[in-house]
Amino acid sequence: MDFLQATWDIIWFFFWTFAFIAYLMVLFSIIGDIFRDHTLSGWGKAAWMLFLVFVPFLTALIYLIARGKGMAERQMRAAQQNQSATEQYVRSVAGTGGAADEITKAKALLDTGTITAEEYAALKAKALR
Numbered sequence: 001m002d003f004l005q006a007t008w009d010i011i012w013f014f015f016w017t018f019a020f021i022a023y024l025m026v027l028f029s030i031i032g033d034i035f036r037d038h039t040l041s042g043w044g045k046a047a048w049m050l051f052l053v054f055v056p057f058l059t060a061l062i063y064l065i066a067r068g069k070g071m072a073e074r075q076m077r078a079a080q081q082n083q084s085a086t087e088q089y090v091r092s093v094a095g096t097g098g099a100a101d102e103i104t105k106a107k108a109l110l111d112t113g114t115i116t117a118e119e120y121a122a123l124k125a126k127a128l129r
Contacts, residue, residue: 023057023060026060026064027052027056027060029071030048030052030060030063030064030071031049031052033067033071033074033075034048034049036074036078037070037074048063099127099128102123102126102127103123103124103127103128106120106123106124106127107120
């Protein structure tokens with residue numbers, strides 16, 4: 001009987017640990033969303049935070065029901081902004097086309113008269129090396 005009781009105690013311990021960690025993740029997501037929302041006034045943010053401190057479980061449930069759709073939209077918008085910023089950074093670091101791109105840019109400079117034919121030939125030779 002002691003082995004069975006110990007087994008159930010371990011199972012319950014893992015269950016409640018999982019539930020607590022899941023609750024903390026939801027709580028921190030809500031706190032992040034409160035401060036990410038630019039349409040919510042400072043007083044509104046303060047009220048939500050106050051209720052999250054004193055009545056956390058009920059407030060989290062009400063917040064998810066009342067503002068869950070907006071929360072998802074704000075999170076999606078933030079993810080898209082991060083994705084586009086990452087793509088823009090990679091493009092700026094990686095360059096675009098190697099030798100062909102450098103020759104094209106040099107030809108454009110030659111056509112506008114910014115560089116001479118000799119400078120164009122030197123840039124072309126440098127790009128082809």
